[in-house]
Amino acid sequence: MGGFFGTISLQDCTADLFYGTDYNSHLGTRRGGMAGYNSETNAFTRSIHNLESSYFRTKFEPTLGKFQGCRAGIGVISDTDAQPLIINSHLGRFAIVTVAKIQNLDELATQLLHEGMHFAELSSGKTNPTELISLLIIQGKDFVDGIENVYRHIEGSCSMLLLTEDGIIAARDKWGRTPIVIGKKDGAYAATSETTSFVNLDYSIEHFVGPGEIVRLRHDGIEQMRQPEEEMQICSFLWVYYGFPTSTYEGRNVEDVRYQMGKMMGSEDDTAVDCVCGIPDSGVGMALGYADGMQRPYQRAISKYTPTWPRSFTPANQEMRNLVAKMKLIANRALLQDKRLLFCDDSIVRGTQLRDNVKVLFDDGAKEVHMRIACPPLIYGCPFIGFTSSKSNMELITRRIIKDFEGDENKNLEKYAQTDSPEYQRMVEEIRRQLNLTTLKFNKLETLVKAIGLPKCKLCTHCFDGTGCCKH
Secondary structure, eight states, X not given: OOEEEEEEESSOOHHHHHHHHHTTXXXXXXXXXXXXXXXXXXXXXXXEEEOTTSOXXXXXXXXXXXGTTOSEEEEEEESSSOOOEEEEETTEEEEEEEEEEETTHHHHHHHHHHTTOOOOOEETTEEOHHXXXXXXXXXXXXXXXXXXXXXXXXXXXXXXXXXXXXXEEEEOOTTOOSOOEEEEETTEEEEESOTHHHHTTTOEEEEEOOTTOEEEEETTEEEEEEOOOSOOOXXXXXXXXISOTTOEETTEEHHHHHHHHHHHHHHTOOOOOSEEEEOTTTTHHHHHHHHHHHTOOBOOSEEEOTTTSOTTOOOSSHHHHHHHHHHSEEEOHHHHTTOEEEEEESOOSSSHHHXXXXXXXHHTTOSEEEEXXXXXXXXXXXXXXXXXXXXXXXXXXXXXXXXXXXXXTTTTHHHHTSTTSHHHHHHHHHHHHHHTOSEEEEOOHHHHHHHHTSOGGGEEOHHHHOTTTTOO
């Protein structure tokens, strides 16, 4: 997916830029980058590093000296291309970072080439999406017109920060699929994907940027350059999986939403178990709520080994991801022996990791392993942000099972997405059987929506029920 952070200050902003960007590390695994602007020397500074084998902090700490004197800067953790890019155009010089998923990337690249544009940046032999966005921007008569040109042309989503010689421009995806939040402290403003970036840097939440809204930050205030759209389709999976527990989107805190959805599910569950446990990290908040709603004790039967697996570091290579997933979680055998355990987790994608974890639990002495999932089954690949969209449908355990049942992975999808339909129940039972679980239950979509606290029409739930697919 990816996340970004930008700040502009009366003072040197290097420390805030560095730590604020790092607090987005759970959102991306491939590239990290920062760009700063020194108004005294009228110079841009940029640094980009590969994060596939290390962490943001270890890569960027040695190069922080080059950013000294910068009073404005933007940074990004990216799951895709190398960024920030620094552009010189008729609009002036600017650096740009994006959180984007562009479905029609190749089509737009061909169109721009035919119009005489050229691309300097390639990622794995493909057009760099951030450069394509920048070329669409510089077709405008000003920055607002250029960003609206992006909104008109791309299919998918794109939120961005632009570091200009006159402040930082924050522009949220037209449908608001990914968030931008503005923070404020004495002498400084900041914009970020994650409000977690604000807490230790002493920023307070000032404004949730609306869908399609464009604002300019200076050290002494915010200027609205484009009003927000009325409609919104923010990704509901932010509260299920992506979001860090301390982050807040649209006024709804991630940990609180996870707790509430667990409590609602638990209050309806009469399964006989000895305790409730959370799969770290994203299943913990839900499990605490589930234990409350079910009136069962919460125990940490699985812990994450944080000394060498801090935060959410995940290698881009799938084989290494599987190894990391196994090695960073350690079962507590003393709490597993002859216990009937109910575990909470965020989602089931392929099912491979969960199946391996369940085997370990039984091998370590568990009597029963019941699994509760924070969201409905993932039926549809996401075309809007880089989660299930990066996987073929056949990598989803649901689609493999549907193909086994129907002979066609695309047949009767709406029936399998309908909670408690015969097709849904058959699919869930087959997932349970394949993962060797004692029982398995998924959250209902209406419960998830209620826990988030926004109207369903404001949420994108495409990966669960296929809605929103016509929204660009």
